[in-house]
Amino acid sequence: MTAATPAPLGTPIVRPIHHSAAYAFETLADAREVFAQRASGFTYARTGNPNVAALEAEVARLEGGECAVATSSGQAAVSLALLTLTGPAKDAHVVVSSRIYGGTVDLLTDTLADTGLEVTFADPREPQQWEDALRPGTRVFFLESVANPLTELPELEAIAEIAHRNGVVVIVDNTVATPHLYTPGRHGADLVVHSATKYLSGHGGPLGGVLVDTGSFDPTEDPERWPWLTRKHHRWGDRSPVEVFGARRALLGVxxxxxxxxxxxxxxxxxxxxxxxxxTTLGVRVERQSATAERLALTLAEHPAVERVHHPRFGDPRQQQLRETGSYRGVGGVFSIDLKGTPEQVEHAVNSLRLIKLAANIGDVRTLVAHPASMTHCRLTPEQFRVSGITERTLRVSVGLEDEADLTADLFQALSVIAPAHAPQPRSASTTAAH
Structure with a gap:
């Protein structure tokens, strides 16, 4: 294009990719200010990038949060949250849901336990267990907004009230629900984490995580409890993180x-x-996946090979109440089933699936099945298995966007190795709502 050629009209609808590791400054003075945290800006892609910043801003907006930090995986987001809240404490203790993703259990009870972090497990449906687990060194309550893999809903508001009364920060993993179906910050969560690999991405490709600060945690309300956030330190230019980032952003700043x-x-x-x-397609995807999952759960509840369906629709009256009145627009595309028969028959049924893939992921547009006891939760101890509710006969289903009739047919032909049944016609949305 010559100098006389006018610039083309129009701007990109899709944000361009800023594929750069480092960022240049006009002057050393500018660089000095940004590196010293006295001015905002990008320095090196390890701590920020325009595309990453745009993602952080969007997820914070969806969650109604103050700010966010994106990471290489959901596990990394959880790690950053826990290290920032417990790393420097000598008596660090966290209370964690007993019905939680197996990788989180590994992180807490093995890797972070090596740092001295102590963990107590509590049932997310029983707030009194969380109160009973408190210690002077308890810094964090950690739970999921929809439990993975058993799709149970927590007593979040009651648990958060206990936490805040005792100076404890509440972290909620909102991966399964997504902010489209539920926003934990409105119900007491101080931090929200996502495996963005799952529903935020939606297509089973990129690996990533996001940590969101809802803006409710202020370390200056109890500065002696959070000295690494409220006291001056040479790392921050002899200032405190609160001075550098502000009280509501100090946690994610660190x-x-x-x-x-x-x-x-x-x-x-x-x-x-x-x-x-x-x-950009989150809402339309998760609404369909949530609705299809519920209809499939209703269908499988009547199958002679299925002993139990794990979904709030089939929970106790309190679970059904939370589903209907707890501000959930849906409970997501994940549910689990316990099969009848032997573990060998369960394995045969899994191996008989044709359309549905055996994989450890969730939130994909493709329907996936997993055997938690052999896969995502394989390193749990016998006691952890007991309190988790998972058995050798539990299968987790992550519903994608395929035709419901095709999914039903595949499940029924696979389950026929345990007990034959005729696949029914798919239920319509209006029929499901009437149940």
Missing amino acids: ARCKYLNDLGPCMGATTAHEILQGI
């Missing part, structure tokens, strides 16, 4: 500028771009 910077579990520009593209 998560980004200390733990993300030092440990390096950062998200790349292309990954952020892909996840942002996925978010």
Whole structure:
């Protein structure tokens, strides 16, 4: 294009990818201010990038949060949250849902336990267990808004009230529900984490995580309990994180500028771009997946090979009440079933699936099945298995966007190795609502 050629009209609808590791400054003075945390800006892609920043802003907006930090995986987001809240404490203790994703159990009871972190498990449906588990060193309550894999709903508001009365921060993993179906910050969560690999992305491709601060945690309300956030330190130029980032952003400021910077579990520009593209269809995807999952759960509840369906629709009256009046627009595309028969028959049924894939992921547009006892939760101890509710006959289903009739037919032909049954016609949305 010559100098005389006018610039083309129009701007990109899709954000361009900023594929750069480093960022240049006009002057050393500018660089000095940004590196010293006295001015905002990008320095190196390990701690920020325009695409990553756009993703962070969008997820924070969806969750109604103050700010967010994107990471290389959901596990990294959980790690940053826990390290920032417990890492420097000598008596760090967290209370964790007993009905939680197996990888989180591994992180807490093995890797972070090596740092001295102590963990107590409590049932998310029983707030009194959380109160009973409190210690002077308890810093965090950690639970899921929809339990993975048994799709149970927590007593979040009651648990959050106990936490806040005792100076404890509440972290909620909102991966299964997504902010489209539920926003934990409105019900007491201080931090929200996502495996963005799942529903935010939606297509089973990019790996990423996001940590959102809802803006409710203020360490200056009890500065002696959170000295690493409220006291001056040479890392922050002889200022405190509260002075550098502000009281409502100090936690994520430290998560980004200390733990993300030092440990390096950062998200790349292309990954952020892909996840942002996925978010544009989040609502339409999760509403359909949630509705299809509920209809499939209703169908499978009547199958002679199925002993139990794990879904709030089939829970006790309190679970049904939370589903209907607890501000859930749906409970997501995941549910689990316990099969009759022997473990060998269960394995045969899994191996007989044709359309549905055996994989450890959830939130894909493709329907996936997993055997938690052999896969996602395989390292649980016998006691952890007992309190988790998972058995050798439990299968987790993550519903995709395929035709419901095709999914039903595949499930029924696979379950026929345990007990034959005729696949019914799919239920319509209006029929389901009437049940």
